[in-house]
Amino acid sequence: MPVPRLARAVGALVLAAGLTAGCGSGSDEPSAPTGATRVFTADNGDITIPAAPKRVIATGYAVPALLEAGAPLVGISTWRRGLPMMTPQTRAAYDTLAKVAGESAAETNYEAIAQAEPDLIVIGVPKPVLADIELERLRAIAPVVALGPSLPSGWRELSRRQADAAGALATFDTVRDAYRNKTRGIAAKYAGVLPRLRCAHLGAYGEIANGNFQREFNGSWGTNVAQDLGADYYGQVKVKGGGSKEVSEYPSIEELPSAFGEAEVITYTIAADGSTPGGVRYVLDSPLWKGLSAVKAGRVYPLRYTEATTYGSAMATADAVDKALEPLLNS
Amino acid sequence: MTTVHTAPARSRSGARTAWFVVAIGALAAVAVASVGVGAHAIAPADVLRALFTPTGTSDDIVVRHIRAPRALLAVGVGAALGVAGVLVQVISRNALAEPGVLGVTTGAGFAITVGSAAGFTAPAAGELALAVVGAVLATAVVYAVGRGSPLRLVLTGVALSSVLSGVSLGMRLLLPDVFDEYRFWSVGSLAGREQAPLLVPLLVIGAALVGSVLLSRQLNAVALGETMARSLGSNVAGVRLGALVLITVLAGSATAIAGPILFVGLIVPHLARRVAGGSVPWLVAHAAVLGPILLLTSDVGSRVLLPTGEVPVAVVTAFLGGPVLIWAVRRYGAAPL
Numbered sequence: 001m002p003v004p005r006l007a008r009a010v011g012a013l014v015l016a017a018g019l020t021a022g023c024g025s026g027s028d029e030p031s032a033p034t035g036a037t038r039v040f041t042a043d044n045g046d047i048t049i050p051a052a053p054k055r056v057i058a059t060g061y062a063v064p065a066l067l068e069a070g071a072p073l074v075g076i077s078t079w080r081r082g083l084p085m086m087t088p089q090t091r092a093a094y095d096t097l098a099k100v101a102g103e104s105a106a107e108t109n110y111e112a113i114a115q116a117e118p119d120l121i122v123i124g125v126p127k128p129v130l131a132d133i134e135l136e137r138l139r140a141i142a143p144v145v146a147l148g149p150s151l152p153s154g155w156r157e158l159s160r161r162q163a164d165a166a167g168a169l170a171t172f173d174t175v176r177d178a179y180r181n182k183t184r185g186i187a188a189k190y191a192g193v194l195p196r197l198r199c200a201h202l203g204a205y206g207e208i209a210n211g212n213f214q215r216e217f218n219g220s221w222g223t224n225v226a227q228d229l230g231a232d233y234y235g236q237v238k239v240k241g242g243g244s245k246e247v248s249e250y251p252s253i254e255e256l257p258s259a260f261g262e263a264e265v266i267t268y269t270i271a272a273d274g275s276t277p278g279g280v281r282y283v284l285d286s287p288l289w290k291g292l293s294a295v296k297a298g299r300v301y302p303l304r305y306t307e308a309t310t311y312g313s314a315m316a317t318a319d320a321v322d323k324a325l326e327p328l329l330n331s
Numbered sequence: 332m333t334t335v336h337t338a339p340a341r342s343r344s345g346a347r348t349a350w351f352v353v354a355i356g357a358l359a360a361v362a363v364a365s366v367g368v369g370a371h372a373i374a375p376a377d378v379l380r381a382l383f384t385p386t387g388t389s390d391d392i393v394v395r396h397i398r399a400p401r402a403l404l405a406v407g408v409g410a411a412l413g414v415a416g417v418l419v420q421v422i423s424r425n426a427l428a429e430p431g432v433l434g435v436t437t438g439a440g441f442a443i444t445v446g447s448a449a450g451f452t453a454p455a456a457g458e459l460a461l462a463v464v465g466a467v468l469a470t471a472v473v474y475a476v477g478r479g480s481p482l483r484l485v486l487t488g489v490a491l492s493s494v495l496s497g498v499s500l501g502m503r504l505l506l507p508d509v510f511d512e513y514r515f516w517s518v519g520s521l522a523g524r525e526q527a528p529l530l531v532p533l534l535v536i537g538a539a540l541v542g543s544v545l546l547s548r549q550l551n552a553v554a555l556g557e558t559m560a561r562s563l564g565s566n567v568a569g570v571r572l573g574a575l576v577l578i579t580v581l582a583g584s585a586t587a588i589a590g591p592i593l594f595v596g597l598i599v600p601h602l603a604r605r606v607a608g609g610s611v612p613w614l615v616a617h618a619a620v621l622g623p624i625l626l627l628t629s630d631v632g633s634r635v636l637l638p639t640g641e642v643p644v645a646v647v648t649a650f651l652g653g654p655v656l657i658w659a660v661r662r663y664g665a666a667p668l
Contacts, residue, residue, distance in 0.1 A: 103507060209515050211522025212640050238639050250640040252370035253523065254397060257389040285526055287392045 044146040053120040062124030065159035071166035075116040077101035084272030085313035105132035153224035179311035194230040200263035208279035220247040225317040350606040365402040406623040413622025415581040416596030429596035430582035437492040438469020466583030519592035519645030547612040594652040
């Protein structure tokens with residue numbers, strides 16, 4: 001009896017030692033890039049990354065940006081909100097790539113990321129959300145570049161920085177130039193009408209609840225592409241709250257007449273499939289809405305694709321705004 | 332002997348009546364404030380004009396179509412939750428009981444979650460029907476399992492609430508769209524309900540309040556304990572079932588139209604007990620007035636606390652009600668059931 005017990009004890013010790021050795025192989029230490037490198041300034045500091053990454057993981061807002069820029073992706077997080085605005089080519093790439101994270105940062109699959117063997121990880125989430133991600137664990141796999149959004153209209157610069165980190169600026173700039181050409185053309189079409197009108201936008205995102213509404217000003221999700229076409233969404237938020245609350249607010253429905261009363265044109269967000277979101281429907285059904293001068297004048301226009309975060313998707317937005325505002329040319 | 336006992340009884344009854352009249356006056360004052368105060372400033376003269384000689388201006392619409400229905404809703408929901416709180420504390424003989432303890436609120440929330448997951452996203456009316464069905468089914472299960480005793484009833488309610496909460500949470504975590512729909516409903520609020528079909532729920536609440544008054548005399552006996560009630564000839568099981576039906580109707584309707592507002596059903600019976608003593612009919616009467624006062628006051632606060640937008644009334648109720656309950660208990664001690 002003593003011998004088998006001793007054998008079991010020795011066996012357990014050997015197993016424990018083996019496990020300890022296996023777990024202690026420096027997995028917490030930052031992974032150093034091989035080959036040519038450069039220092040990239042990101043939200044999480046100055047990071048040494050490969051000069052020409054070959055295997056990139058993208059999450060959050062970096063997903064549509066890097067898909068569109070043709071970056072060498074080996075894994076992405078899901079990005080359902082952007083699907084309706086993707087071109088067939090981008091959508092095919094999205095469907096093919098391995099999904100290593102869900103819609104929220106908390107759904108990051110660290111093992112799947114490690115299995116993809118990336119040489120760069122680009123995280124595109126807002127700074128406060130970074131706390132939900134175990135950066136140290138990711139740094140042990142590959143250099144991590146965190147580049148998240150702040151202002152909604154900041155997607156132009158943000159997506160360029162993400163593409164830059166992933167070494168995909170060439171395609172990015174091509175798409176950007178195409179967007180600029182398109183919006184210049186549409187803006188010229190509305191040059192005699194749009195810039196002299198006072199516009200207001202009814203949004204559909206964030207803290208919308210029964211009894212309030214989202215008013216979006218210049219630089220917000222629902223307005224920034226229309227601005228490129230010449231629209232001006234007058235006014236500003238009463239209290240700046242950081243991020244999207246710098247350019248949008250959530251007043252009580254009682255304040256609808258004072259918020260939109262001076263607007264000559266009102267645009268409002270609808271879903272990609274053309275349906276009206278509940279929070280927007282509540283406002284449209286209010287008797288206060290029906291009393292607004294822009295509504296009485298029939299100058300109210302629904303806008304699709306107001307969630308664009310890349311130049312490619314913003315081209316779909318620009319086309320949607322153009323189509324929606326066309327009646328203004330005849331008025 | 333008779334004279335000796337009657338004088339204090341008359342005095343107590345007089346005090347209850349006097350407090351009731353004061354409460355009615357306070358309710359009228361808060362209701363007027365509720366119509367006059369909001370995110371959009373309207374002069375008192377314009378409020379009166381909007382109420383009595385409207386001309387269709389935006390101020391008229393705010394007063395008549397937004398604030399007045401909202402005040403009416405606060406009165407109905409506050410009375411329903413307050414009286415439901417009294418009934419549940421009496422039949423469970425538990426001063427910490429509130430309507431949610433019988434699974435009413437969780438049942439309504441579970442139904443909303445399941446309905447959203449099944450793709451049933453009809454606004455207002457659909458959501459209202461779902462919440463009512465959920466509340467009724469949950470209470471039916473609680474009664475079927477725990478009808479043997481007040482303690483078993485409460486324990487069954489707590490157990491069912493835990494199970495339904497867990498399942499709901501799991502569904503919401505797995506389905507982000509369901510989470511989005513639920514989060515709007517889950518924060519009790521009186522804002523933006525003016526477009527919902529409120530007439531039927533408010534009529535149902537009114538009928539249930541009348542039923543509560545009628546049942547309250549028999550609840551007096553049940554409040555003395557099961558043995559005493561039986562010796563007084565009371566049909567304890569029947570009275571308890573009747574009270575449970577009323578609690579379900581009152582709390583279920585209130586939760587359906589305003590979402591979960593948990594604190595009113597707990598604090599209002601305690602406040603009412605300070606002036607009504609152990610008389611259940613007086614408790615019901617005072618709760619039916621104090622509930623609306625608490626909810627209207629909280630609702631007015633919810634409109635003016637932020638520079639833009641509103642705070643959900645359930646948040647204000649908790650902030651306001653919590654300290655008031657603590658103060659009342661420390662100042663007067665917990666009133667006996």
